[in-house]
Amino acid sequence: MKVRGTWRAATALALAVVLAGASPLEAYLKLGFSQDPDQVLRWGPGTIRYFVGDRDLPGVSGEAFRQAVGRAFASWEAVPTATATFDEVGFTGLSPLSEDGVTTVGFEDLFDFDERVLAVTSLLTRTGSGEIIEADIAFNAAVAWSTDGQGGFDVESIAVHEIGHLLGLGHSAIGETELRPTGGRRVIASETAMFPIAFSSGSTEGRLLQADDRAGVSDLYPTPEFQQATGSISGRVQKGGASVVGAHVVAFNLQTEDLVGSFTVGGDGRFVVAGLPPGPYLLRVEPLDDADPDSFFDDVAAVDVEFRVGFASRIVTVRAGADAAVDLEVVSK
Amino acid sequence: MIGGGRSLVVAAVVLGVGLAVSALPAAAQGRLELGVGVGAVSGHPVGGADATLTPNTGTAAGGFTLFSTESELEAATALDLRLGWRLSRIFAVEAGLGYATPNVATRVTGDAEAGSPRLDTVLSQWIVDGSVVAHLTALEAVGGRLRPFLVGGLGYLRQLDASSALVASGGVVHAGGGVKYAVWNPTDSWVKRVGVRAELRFLIRNDGFDFEDRRRTSVSGFASVFLAIF
Numbered sequence A: 001m002k003v004r005g006t007w008r009a010a011t012a013l014a015l016a017v018v019l020a021g022a023s024p025l026e027a028y029l030k031l032g033f034s035q036d037p038d039q040v041l042r043w044g045p046g047t048i049r050y051f052v053g054d055r056d057l058p059g060v061s062g063e064a065f066r067q068a069v070g071r072a073f074a075s076w077e078a079v080p081t082a083t084a085t086f087d088e089v090g091f092t093g094l095s096p097l098s099e100d101g102v103t104t105v106g107f108e109d110l111f112d113f114d115e116r117v118l119a120v121t122s123l124l125t126r127t128g129s130g131e132i133i134e135a136d137i138a139f140n141a142a143v144a145w146s147t148d149g150q151g152g153f154d155v156e157s158i159a160v161h162e163i164g165h166l167l168g169l170g171h172s173a174i175g176e177t178e179l180r181p182t183g184g185r186r187v188i189a190s191e192t193a194m195f196p197i198a199f200s201s202g203s204t205e206g207r208l209l210q211a212d213d214r215a216g217v218s219d220l221y222p223t224p225e226f227q228q229a230t231g232s233i234s235g236r237v238q239k240g241g242a243s244v245v246g247a248h249v250v251a252f253n254l255q256t257e258d259l260v261g262s263f264t265v266g267g268d269g270r271f272v273v274a275g276l277p278p279g280p281y282l283l284r285v286e287p288l289d290d291a292d293p294d295s296f297f298d299d300v301a302a303v304d305v306e307f308r309v310g311f312a313s314r315i316v317t318v319r320a321g322a323d324a325a326v327d328l329e330v331v332s333k
Numbered sequence B: 001m002i003g004g005g006r007s008l009v010v011a012a013v014v015l016g017v018g019l020a021v022s023a024l025p026a027a028a029q030g031r032l033e034l035g036v037g038v039g040a041v042s043g044h045p046v047g048g049a050d051a052t053l054t055p056n057t058g059t060a061a062g063g064f065t066l067f068s069t070e071s072e073l074e075a076a077t078a079l080d081l082r083l084g085w086r087l088s089r090i091f092a093v094e095a096g097l098g099y100a101t102p103n104v105a106t107r108v109t110g111d112a113e114a115g116s117p118r119l120d121t122v123l124s125q126w127i128v129d130g131s132v133v134a135h136l137t138a139l140e141a142v143g144g145r146l147r148p149f150l151v152g153g154l155g156y157l158r159q160l161d162a163s164s165a166l167v168a169s170g171g172v173v174h175a176g177g178g179v180k181y182a183v184w185n186p187t188d189s190w191v192k193r194v195g196v197r198a199e200l201r202f203l204i205r206n207d208g209f210d211f212e213d214r215r216r217t218s219v220s221g222f223a224s225v226f227l228a229i230f
């Protein structure tokens, strides 16, 4: 993949194909980074400047692509509790896969990638700090694309997902899938732009950011109001006294009906669901069985999917600026 | 014990009003009435919620429901403290402090992967209220010992979670009635009456622990002992 000269030692972002069994062209590429868990990947202060590739594809002109990508950036910028801002510099003939020192979004021939990959995002980060200094998004030129929802994969929807990665967000697991008879998985429904498998060709539902996405970007780029106005839920997931790693924990707001997810990470099975508006929450924990665990974690061997879906035994009240501690106990399948 | 502190404030206000307007001697009834009782408060629903996901193209147009919940604040036993000031032979004002620990039972349904689990969330519930009591003197019986009354007023509701942190507050309007029966009626003591009291109230609750922020109704019943002095 992209080996980035002097940066690579501590910051190389391994781009690996996800969803080995996925049906063709329904999978994203994951951003699987092995990093210090305490080191957060994010941009420094200031506006993120990007170029747009000027390549035309059948059915999607360079200008239509530029506008769709612009709308996707605007969706993230419109999150009122996050400070990330973007500035489109203009068209470029440079490939989004080239090492040019500028952030580029464009079509590319992804010959080196699995044919199911719709788009890839690569990040260049500063060694030690985790600061993102460049990001490129390459859309697979071999895919049938559309910008008006009339057949083909929706450029704006896929751009929303990839820009989430550009900002430093990983995948979210708030979604349900089914196995296809022909192999692979199909999304039944999801409630996050960061689900690792895309909606079907022709769908434009992925354009909308959901509560989980807003919480994620606001957690990375918080306004002062966001930090004061939200709280978190944290705790451990255990099974028979042992820690459960890689469990998907979702906080459901009983008043707003919003869903925000997180995972247990590290050896002690700890999770934190952050960026939650105050209110009563129900906590649901499920195994990562709706997409391949390597869509979310590098160390998939540690991920435990052998337990039943469970709930915290009581309603959890989140208060502004405070953390609510809750432990969950699950049972084997 | 925030509720306790507030009850004293309310009592002080009520007493102030009572002293100001109480020109009539309240006779041998005893001006100040203290009561303590136990009873029960009925439950009421606190709302449901649906965890829905955006459906993919070609799937259910109405949305995909991951699971649904229905919750109810269950009936609970309650403690009740009352402090009354008699303004006249008929009218009195009262301040009250009620305490209960109702359970919120939440049933999860429609979760294809989780069955139908039940969650239990116990709340500490305080109600501080002020009431006007009208004694129905025309209906007195047993030589004046049995005295029916009507009561109505407003209350402030606070609900705390297991860590004693506030989870919700709200208002309560109540109306009801009951009877007082004087067991002991001394004539030559600063103690004027000692008796028992039974009371039924209808409650209309605004806000409080509720997922739909709807107005809820419930019923409470109390049996208490009272002491009227001065």
Ligand SMILES: [Zn+2]
Pocket: A028, A029, A030, A031, A161, A165, A171, A195, A196
């Ligand atoms: Zn992705």
